Amino acid sequence: MIEEFLQKKPHRHVKEIPLAPVLDLLVVVIFFLVLSTSFIDLTKQTLPPSAVSTITDPVAPPPVSPKLLGVRKGAGYRLFLRWSGESPGQDEKIVAAGEPAVTVRALETAAFELMKSFKERYASQSSVQIGLGPDLTYQEMISIMDGARAHVGEIVMIAPAEALALDAATDASPAAKTQ
Amino acid sequence: MSMMFKPHRHEPTEPQLAAMIDVFSILIIFLIAGTVMGTSSVILPPDLMPPTSISRETMMSVPQITILPDRVQTSFNANTYSLPGFLVREGAPEDVARFKNDVAALVAASQGKENAGILNLVADRSTSYEKIFSVIKAAREAGAESILFVALSGQNHE
Numbered sequence: 001m002i003e004e005f006l007q008k009k010p011h012r013h014v015k016e017i018p019l020a021p022v023l024d025l026l027v028v029v030i031f032f033l034v035l036s037t038s039f040i041d042l043t044k045q046t047l048p049p050s051a052v053s054t055i056t057d058p059v060a061p062p063p064v065s066p067k068l069l070g071v072r073k074g075a076g077y078r079l080f081l082r083w084s085g086e087s088p089g090q091d092e093k094i095v096a097a098g099e100p101a102v103t104v105r106a107l108e109t110a111a112f113e114l115m116k117s118f119k120e121r122y123a124s125q126s127s128v129q130i131g132l133g134p135d136l137t138y139q140e141m142i143s144i145m146d147g148a149r150a151h152v153g154e155i156v157m158i159a160p161a162e163a164l165a166l167d168a169a170t171d172a173s174p175a176a177k178t179q
Numbered sequence: 180m181s182m183m184f185k186p187h188r189h190e191p192t193e194p195q196l197a198a199m200i201d202v203f204s205i206l207i208i209f210l211i212a213g214t215v216m217g218t219s220s221v222i223l224p225p226d227l228m229p230p231t232s233i234s235r236e237t238m239m240s241v242p243q244i245t246i247l248p249d250r251v252q253t254s255f256n257a258n259t260y261s262l263p264g265f266l267v268r269e270g271a272p273e274d275v276a277r278f279k280n281d282v283a284a285l286v287a288a289s290q291g292k293e294n295a296g297i298l299n300l301v302a303d304r305s306t307s308y309e310k311i312f313s314v315i316k317a318a319r320e321a322g323a324e325s326i327l328f329v330a331l332s333g334q335n336h337e
Contacts, residue, residue, distance in 0.1 A: 021198040028205040108233070134309035138302050139230035141311065142330055146233050159316075160309050 061086050064122055068111060069163045070144055071133035073171075077107060079144070081114040082166065083122070090170060091117060104143040111147025119151045127154035131163035221301060221329050222254060230304035231333030239327060241294050242285060246302035246314055251278065255285050265313035275317050282321035296324035 064085035071078050073094065080092035093110040097103050115128065128148055132141055145155055221243060223229065243254035251260045258281060264274035282298075289295040298318060302311060315326050 018197055020195055021201040024198050024202045025205065028202060028209075032205075032209065104231075132308040134307060136308045137304060138306040138308065138311055139304035141308050142230040142232050142304075142328060145328075149234070157312055157315060160312060 064125055065129070066118060066122070066125060066127075067129045067131060067158065067166070068114065068144065068148055069131045069166055070107070070111075070136060070140070071163055071167045072135055077103075077136075077140075078167065078171065079107065079110045079114065080167075080170065081118055082170065083118065085122075100139075104139055107140055108143040108147040111144045112150050113147075115148050115151040126152055127156065128152045129156045129158045131158035131166070132160060133163055133167075134160035221299060223301065227301070227303045228305075229301060230328075230330045232328075232330035233333050234330065235332075238329065239294055239297060239299070241297045241299050241327065243299040243301055243329075244314060244318065244326075246300070246306055246310060248303075251314055253278075253281065256281055262310060262314075265317055266309065279317055279321040282318050282323055286322040286324075296322065297327060298323050298325075299327050299329050301329045 062085055064083050066081060066083040068079070068081050070080075076097045077095040078092060079095060080090060082088075082090045091114055093114060095103070095106045095110050098106075119125065130141075130145060130148060132144070148155060221238060222245070224245060224247065227245075227247070245252040245254070246262065248262070250262050251265065252258075253260075258277065260274040260278045264272060265278075286296050300311070300315070318326060
């Protein structure tokens with residue numbers, strides 16, 4: 001009798017589902033789904049019938065079209081920003097030439113400050129045309145673009161001849177007048 | 180009496196291999212599905228020093244135009260084009276016409292594909308703006324939509 005009690009009865013082994021790997025799998029799948037989910041907002045636009053037209057502003061203001069131009073002036077550089085629109089204007093900076101690394105940084109800073117003051121007036125402008133003299137280098141161009149891109153996202157390059165022409169037309173310095 | 184109390188043996192912790200295999204297999208599937216294979220290297224000719232820029236934009240794997248001191252090379256074919264031909268006031272326009280045809284053919288062949296019409300531009304930092312602009316102008320007239328300037332990462336100026 002005692003031996004029967006002491007003897008362990010064989011248990012029927014019930015197979016259990018291992019929860020740990022299942023939970024790991026579900027956690028990874030959930031992370032995957034959360035990261036890959038993108039919510040799409042459906043919109044629609046309704047065009048009015050062609051017979052009906054409403055004109056609220058028949059005279060659109062002229063575009064601002066800012067142009068950032070840089071040319072060599074003597075031992076340094078003249079960097080100037082011109083814009084059109086209802087209140088056309090111009091702003092310029094003279095950058096002295098020195099060590100190449102210092103000069104390109106100065107050009108970048110000058111372009112940055114010109115664009116910064118322009119953006120304070122015209123915050124909605126998101127593009128600028130950049131034109132440089134034919135003898136400015138690729139590095140100088142990149143540095144000026146770096147300064148401008150801090151404020152605008154789109155840059156269009158314009159011809160060197162246009163930069164020279166605008167410089168000749170707008171340079172009010174005494175040296176330019178005597179030429 | 181003391182024989183009835185068996186000392187409690189600490190069983191060594193065994194790593195649950197099944198769970199680890201599941202996690203690693205999912206990670207491997209994730210990485211394989213998310214990996215993008217492509218040629219992302221820019222070919223820099225010897226003795227060519229690109230300019231430095233504070234831009235943090237990553238480079239794109241697109242065809243490359245290289246401006247050398249006397250010629251222009253493209254990565255999408257083995258042709259070279261005489262650089263003076265791109266300048267307005269000198270050189271023969273035949274090389275420019277050939278360049279435009281080749282770029283136009285590249286743009287047409289890549290229509291509908293990712294990064295169609297985008298080209299990388301590589302040049303030495305001392306290259307004049309006139310040469311840069313001439314090549315960009317020819318590429319844009321041939322249908323290139325965007326030109327990306329390849330530069331070395333420089334210090335962030337504040």
